Amino acid sequence: MSDDNLPTAHDAVHGHGEAAVAENPFADPGLPAHEPRRTDIDERAAKRAERQVSLMFVVSMLATVGFIASYVAIDKSKIVYIFPLGHISALNFALGMTLGVALFCIGAGAVHWARTLMSDVELPAERHAIEADDETRADVIQQFKTGAGESGFGRRKMIRNTLIGSMALVPLSGVMLLRDLGPLPEKSLDSTGWKEATPDAPIRLINMNTNEPMKAEDIGIGSLTFAKPGPSASRPGGLQETDEDFQQAIAKDALMLIRIQPDDIKDDKSKGLGFEGVLAYSKICTHVGCPISLYEQQTHHALCPCHQSTFDLSDGARVIFGPAGHPLPQLKITTDPSGYLIATQDFAKPVGPSFWERSA
Amino acid sequence: MSSSSSAKQAAPASTRAKPANKAEAAADYLDGRLGIYSLAKSNLRKIFPDHWSFMLGEICLYTFIIIILTGVYLTLFFKPSMGEVVYNGSYAPLNGIHMSEAYASTLNISFEVRGGLLIRQIHHWAAIVFVAAMFVHMMRVFFTGAFRKPREINWIFGFLLLFLGFFDGFLGYSLPDDLLSGTGIRFMEGAILAVPLVGTYISFFLFGGEFPGTDIVPRFFTIHVLLIPGIMLGLLVAHLILVFYHKHTQWAGPGRTEKNVVGMPLMPVYMAKAGGFFFLVFGIIAAMSAIASVNPVWAYGPYRPDQVSTDAQPDWYMGFAEGLIRVMPGWEVRAWGHTLNLGVFIPLMLFPLVLVAIAVYPFIESWITGDKREHHILDRPRNAPVRTALGAAWISLYLVLLSGGGNDLIATHFHLSLNDITYFVRAGSFIVPVIVFFVTKRWCLGLQRRDKEKVLHGRETGVIKRLPHGEFVEVHAQLDPTALHKLTNHEQYEPVELPAEVDENGVARKAGVVAKTRAKLSEGYFGEGNQIPKATAEEFKEITSGHGHH
Ligand code: FES
Numbered sequence: 001m002s003d004d005n006l007p008t009a010h011d012a013v014h015g016h017g018e019a020a021v022a023e024n025p026f027a028d029p030g031l032p033a034h035e036p037r038r039t040d041i042d043e044r045a046a047k048r049a050e051r052q053v054s055l056m057f058v059v060s061m062l063a064t065v066g067f068i069a070s071y072v073a074i075d076k077s078k079i080v081y082i083f084p085l086g087h088i089s090a091l092n093f094a095l096g097m098t099l100g101v102a103l104f105c106i107g108a109g110a111v112h113w114a115r116t117l118m119s120d121v122e123l124p125a126e127r128h129a130i131e132a133d134d135e136t137r138a139d140v141i142q143q144f145k146t147g148a149g150e151s152g153f154g155r156r157k158m159i160r161n162t163l164i165g166s167m168a169l170v171p172l173s174g175v176m177l178l179r180d181l182g183p184l185p186e187k188s189l190d191s192t193g194w195k196e197a198t199p200d201a202p203i204r205l206i207n208m209n210t211n212e213p214m215k216a217e218d219i220g221i222g223s224l225t226f227a228k229p230g231p232s233a234s235r236p237g238g239l240q241e242t243d244e245d246f247q248q249a250i251a252k253d254a255l256m257l258i259r260i261q262p263d264d265i266k267d268d269k270s271k272g273l274g275f276e277g278v279l280a281y282s283k284i285c286t287h288v289g290c291p292i293s294l295y296e297q298q299t300h301h302a303l304c305p306c307h308q309s310t311f312d313l314s315d316g317a318r319v320i321f322g323p324a325g326h327p328l329p330q331l332k333i334t335t336d337p338s339g340y341l342i343a344t345q346d347f348a349k350p351v352g353p354s355f356w357e358r359s360a
Numbered sequence: 361m362s363s364s365s366s367a368k369q370a371a372p373a374s375t376r377a378k379p380a381n382k383a384e385a386a387a388d389y390l391d392g393r394l395g396i397y398s399l400a401k402s403n404l405r406k407i408f409p410d411h412w413s414f415m416l417g418e419i420c421l422y423t424f425i426i427i428i429l430t431g432v433y434l435t436l437f438f439k440p441s442m443g444e445v446v447y448n449g450s451y452a453p454l455n456g457i458h459m460s461e462a463y464a465s466t467l468n469i470s471f472e473v474r475g476g477l478l479i480r481q482i483h484h485w486a487a488i489v490f491v492a493a494m495f496v497h498m499m500r501v502f503f504t505g506a507f508r509k510p511r512e513i514n515w516i517f518g519f520l521l522l523f524l525g526f527f528d529g530f531l532g533y534s535l536p537d538d539l540l541s542g543t544g545i546r547f548m549e550g551a552i553l554a555v556p557l558v559g560t561y562i563s564f565f566l567f568g569g570e571f572p573g574t575d576i577v578p579r580f581f582t583i584h585v586l587l588i589p590g591i592m593l594g595l596l597v598a599h600l601i602l603v604f605y606h607k608h609t610q611w612a613g614p615g616r617t618e619k620n621v622v623g624m625p626l627m628p629v630y631m632a633k634a635g636g637f638f639f640l641v642f643g644i645i646a647a648m649s650a651i652a653s654v655n656p657v658w659a660y661g662p663y664r665p666d667q668v669s670t671d672a673q674p675d676w677y678m679g680f681a682e683g684l685i686r687v688m689p690g691w692e693v694r695a696w697g698h699t700l701n702l703g704v705f706i707p708l709m710l711f712p713l714v715l716v717a718i719a720v721y722p723f724i725e726s727w728i729t730g731d732k733r734e735h736h737i738l739d740r741p742r743n744a745p746v747r748t749a750l751g752a753a754w755i756s757l758y759l760v761l762l763s764g765g766g767n768d769l770i771a772t773h774f775h776l777s778l779n780d781i782t783y784f785v786r787a788g789s790f791i792v793p794v795i796v797f798f799v800t801k802r803w804c805l806g807l808q809r810r811d812k813e814k815v816l817h818g819r820e821t822g823v824i825k826r827l828p829h830g831e832f833v834e835v836h837a838q839l840d841p842t843a844l845h846k847l848t849n850h851e852q853y854e855p856v857e858l859p860a861e862v863d864e865n866g867v868a869r870k871a872g873v874v875a876k877t878r879a880k881l882s883e884g885y886f887g888e889g890n891q892i893p894k895a896t897a898e899e900f901k902e903i904t905s906g907h908g909h910h
């Protein structure tokens with residue numbers, strides 16, 4: 001360590017804050033003197049720091065080369081096992097790690113450089129009040145008054161008022177233009193794909209998994225089955241995944257079928273809508289519309305996984321827990337002469353989440 | 361003719377001296393067109409104070425840049441369309457399945473495009489870190505009182521950035537059209553439907569008809585990549601300009617006053633540190649994306665309104681909204697042929713209100729203190745006990761609701777009853793913040809008391825001395841002037857007082873409700889028992905002059 005690198009005198013800006021005066025023991029002692037770092041006084045330490053910084057930049061370069069090499073060489077479908085991450089995509093891992101190292105080392109090098117070799121002398125800078133001085137303020141206000149006076153805005157009330165009126169109204173055009181974003185709701189939320197079902201033209205219930213119509217005896221006690229509408233006048237093939245509006249239709253038509261011992265059904269009206277203990281409820285939660293998928297056969301409770309609304313299916317799908325506001329609508333079902341489950345009318349109440357116009 | 365003779369003259373030379381080198385020549389060129397010298401004059405060596413917590417804002421900025429960079433990349437491959445396709449790609453489990461083009465192209469980005477998965481992961485990770493960093497950054501600004509004049513407007517800009525960040529995060533999450541994101545959109549539709557009067561109309565205009573329709577993904581895409589980022593970019597630039605203009609706040613310390621800013625110059629130290637820090641953040645996020653997978657959409661499958669994955673969880677920042685909606689009782693009012701779905705509508709309204717509560721705080725506090733001065737020195741959180749306690753209470757409410765949002769996960773991981781958690785969250789939303797408020801306040805006051813103790817009696821040295829008469833005492837060392845100054849320079853407000861009920865002429869004067877509220881609040885902030893009077897110079901001299909004892 002050579003002595004001539006040691007600071008001889010304090011920097012002029014240091015140690016001249018409000019001097020601690022005897023009267024005030026808490027006074028600001030002013031900026032402390034600068035403490036030299038090892039790299040400030042020891043040229044060998046400085047050289048070492050310099051090499052460290054460069055090394056990090058070199059590692060970054062190598063990592064970028066590694067990134068390019070990985071991109072070219074590693075197959076995108078290659079899966080590797082890396083402890084403790086498990087089976088992961090080799091390409092993703094290699095690209096991410098090399099990119100990460102390449103970027104990180106630039107950052108680490110720069111920060112190390114700044115911390116060890118750049119000056120760490122703290123400097124004060126004056127702040128200036130944000131507020132303008134009184135003279136400027138008066139001057140600007142005067143200019144504004146002159147301008148306003150020349151415009152006659154204050155004097156000509158009629159112009160002013162009509163201008164305000166027109167400016168207030170003109171954005172309405174923009175709002176108007178949004179109207180064609182979609183059709184009006186009208187009554188479309190009130191009905192579902194089951195609406196075409198009548199006693200003369202019933203719609204069969206189609207098992208969601210097998211795509212077949214089903215009979216009451218296909219449904220075991222305590223099991224949960226999902227169903228969709230079969231052929232109808234407007235949809236001769238029944239609802240199919242390939243239908244253009246499948247998503248929209250299934251969002252309202254999906255059914256959840258369960259079978260309960262008729263004696264266990266607590267709600268007579270609900271029992272009447274079913275067929276020999278088979279009950280068909282809307283699968284769409286009345287809270288905000290998630291499909292319900294969890295059923296506990298002992299208690300006949302159905303649980304919505306989204307916010308845990310729980311419905312008692314043996315009691316008209318009454319809400320027994322959670323944020324849903326009303327029971328799941330039930331579809332009246334029966335069987336046709338060949339024994340298949342059918343619907344002869346739509347849900348009596350709209351399915352899915354509540355809305356303002358919903359009356360039932 | 362004079363005009364022709366002047367035309368023949370050589371063009372008047374610039375009065376400027378010849379540039380010394382190419383770089384100076386280039387700078388001169390730009391200065392002649394852009395005026396860069398005047399711009400740089402006071403900024404090149406602009407002073408930035410140093411404290412680790414100041415880098416939280418930097419993380420926000422850098423992750424925002426990372427999000428934009430990776431987002432642009434993703435738009436090159438993503439197809440924001442709900443047109444139906446049958447998947448036929450390298451992810452075998454989904455082969456032959458019907459799905460939207462949006463989902464199929466997300467799978468392509470993940471499996472077909474080399475590095476696409478990485479960029480997707482970086483984009484999503486950066487978004488998570490971005491929102492988290494904004495959150496913590498805002499907390500730093502809140503707890504240190506850095507939002508006070510002249511920075512209230514910048515606080516609002518920051519708040520809007522947080523709010524838009526939440527929102528854009530949700531939209532981005534919705535784009536891949538996988539089973540999880542579709543469920544999120546369904547949630548949104550249900551929430552919109554709960555709006556009285558216009559809910560169904562908004563829903564139909566937003567979705568282009570009934571849920572889900574085919575418009576939502578392209579519409580969200582435009583809003584996610586163009587509208588909101590555009591607004592955010594504008595706000596961000598305004599935010600940074602104001603940071604530059606106001607100059608940074610700083611902690612109290614020797615030589616640091618309200619009138620100066622002490623730190624390192626922009627060039628070179630701050631440039632190197634901040635510039636380097638960008639690469640550190642980017643590097644870490646890239647490595648995280650290599651290691652930890654976030655939102656593996658291929659595992660969920662394409663969206664279908666009649667299917668759901670059981671662990672449906674939004675990103676964490678939406679978790680408290682999820683909590684609100686989960687723990688709300690299902691209140692539904694039916695009258696005159698209409699349904700008011702309070703069970704969904706109230707949470708929908710509370711969600712922004714919980715956020716707006718932080719947005720308006722600076723204005724409430726400045727109204728209570730009546731302080732019109734500029735503040736650049738930060739408060740230690742303990743020295744503003746009520747503010748700190750309010751912040752802590754707010755965070756606790758947030759966490760309670762977040763645990764409500766994850767009630768199913770908590771239930772399965774800790775084998776608790778889901779219903780019990782929900783009941784706890786219902787009660788806890790009201791009780792926990794109150795408890796946290798009082799505990800935090802007491803804690804702050806305890807720390808204030810300890811500071812005072814330290815100032816007056818010095819710091820414990822751990823050295824035990826035996827006095828001549830046998831007593832053992834611990835030696836206390838007097839604090840140095842720097843520490844003394846740090847512990848005593850903070851400001852303590854007096855509670856505002858109501859004007860005397862009778863004025864000097866004996867005429868009754870009525871204080872309005874507003875004045876009374878303000879006096880009450882002010883008492884609650886700065887009244888007796890809500891702050892510890894700091895050590896005075898007299899007390900200090902009294903004790904240190906030798907008459908004191910310990
Ligand atoms: S959607 Fe079923 S509980 Fe919320």
